[in-house]
Amino acid sequence: MTNYLDFEKPLAEIEGKAEELRSMARQNEEMDVADEAAALDRKAGELLEELYENLTPWRKCQVARHPDRPHCQDYIEALFTEFTPLAGDRNFADDHAVMGGLARFNDQPVVVIGQEKGNNTKSRIERNFGMARPEGYRKAIRLMEMADKFNLPIITLVDTPGAYPGKGAEERGQSEAIARSTEKCLQVGVPVISVIIGEGGSGGAVALATANKLAMLEHSVYSVITPEGCASILWKNSDKMREAAEALRLTAADLLQLGVVDRSIREPKGGAHRGAEDAIKAVGSAISEMLKDVEGMDRQQVINARRQKFMSMGSKGLAA
Amino acid sequence: MNWITNYVRPRINSIFSRREVPENLWSKCKECGTMLFHRELKDNLNVCTQCDHHMAISPRDRFLALFDGGIFVEIDVPTPIADPLQFKDQKKYPERMKAAQKKTGEAEAMLVAEGEIGRTPIVACAQDFSFMGGSMSMYVGNAIVAAAERAVELKRPLVLFSAAGGARMQEGILGLMQMPRTTIAVQMLKEAGLPYIVVLTHPTTGGVTASYAMLGDVQIAEPNALIGFAGARVIEQTIREKLPEGFQRAEYLLDHGMLDRVTKRTDMRNELITIVRMLMDMPPAIVGDLPAPGAVEEAAPAEAEEPAEDAKA
Ligand SMILES: [Zn+2]
16 A cells, blocks of 8 residues: 555556556456556656656655655664664653664664654654654763764664654753753764754754764755744745745755755655665665765864864855 | 943944834833833843843843943854845845844844953853844854854853744754754863853743753753743644643743753842852952953043944944
8 A cells, every 4th residue: 555645646546547457457357458557557657757856845845754764763674783772861761762772884883873753653652753852862862972982983863853842851851952962963082974864853853963974865854944834933824834845945955055964865766665675775875985984083083074064064055 | 430431442332232212211011010111121131120020131231231331342253154045935034134133233143242240251142032033043153153262262251141932944954053063162162161151031942942052051041031942832732731830931940950040130140250250260259349440541431321323223
């Protein structure tokens, strides 16, 4: 069962027709639908390609949030070995919106941390839809400190609508936890390599994405605010999310041009959710390459390079 | 009278508030309804003399009251590229900027200055909520970096007064990137062993609290200031329950261990002097009027009563 996005409706119709033909043929052996169905498949393929080559910023937000998109856990399972989850912030709780632990990447021991949204109703609730509470960020801080102590590179996978807006989260210092996590990203003497695999939602994403090298999947987004939130504030109308998404410049291509992101990772035709294996593989090669980019640097160089990157950020705008 | 009345340093254009004098000489306190004469209110740092309600105060007025004799020297902030995203909502970003500049008489949402408080040299930043909600822009980030660099250069503490709704949406991701940038500024102070004192004022929320405004060595807030990450309405919609009285207010945060102190604006200056002097291992401040300094560079009458005509924006 395919989950179609609203703009994929024409595609859904074509694919639906092809499926209908095939199921009719299964019931009636005399019918020969092969040619017709193949033609529809071709048409669907062309349409899919066209749709995804020309995704508007708002559509990219929709794709980035697609429920079938591979999530943090999928990447960890496929790209890392000996993943050993480590839990808790040693203070209040273990936040399941943030997963992390020790693992090997290409045999090299690393610390991997990421936000996990879950993939069915039960796991989504358990993961709080990828919205971390302070404990999640404090767990991340703890793991980053461990990585720093044992000289292990840190790999983060970012996918969150934002930090959780809850009563307890505020009471336990959501903002302080985010601030400290960002601070930790900047403090550690080991490389921080980060990939935005879906949604890079504001401060909740910055807390893990303040990296030496940052990559983004082609259809992922990274933004100061959701288009809906921006629209309701600046347009006083949350239905203007398309305009807001446009104005915010939240796509990988724009962020690459602005120097916020170091590389954009190509997604398979029809988005990562239509080719999870290829998407995960592409992310894996990007991580390998980014680790190579920072190879041979000593601790101070790692810190200085990261600092320099952020200090010079904003020196270029978008070409008119 | 303080010695400072006839002691004016060169390059003090900062002394006059460029904000226009309110047409209405009386203003009503929103909390208790008392009518307050504007001069009386100003003398009390925009704190209601009846109920202690803290109203907004412009960075310039705050600095005039904070620094000895109202004397401070502004620190230059590198100008970032204007309108990096060519952002347009219902209005173009440059138009919003112009309107904010006209309204406040300031170039941007953060004022940075150096000077002395109780003869204690400091660098200070104050964020202007009336300038596009105090939002954290590239300029604001540059201002904090410039303040930290200057503090390190002069080996002075940095005192920062925050007031903001978050990052500036019109600068998109580059606004958001001021979270790491300002965190680096705080780290520079830390590495130099210099105190960084944050005074949270009403309101301080979003990406600002989630970066430099929560990273102080000492965290002080003004009474009843709204301080938080997420907006109360968003939280209520998410958790589908009513939030308790005083939620996200300074006193509530103090109760939850998120602040060191809640201090009235009228007591803030003395408190900052006390804290800073201890952290800097300086002797206690001399209470009362200070003797005039030995060298008076230039004697000019201080005309702080009326704003200069040409200084009006
Ligand atoms: Zn009052």
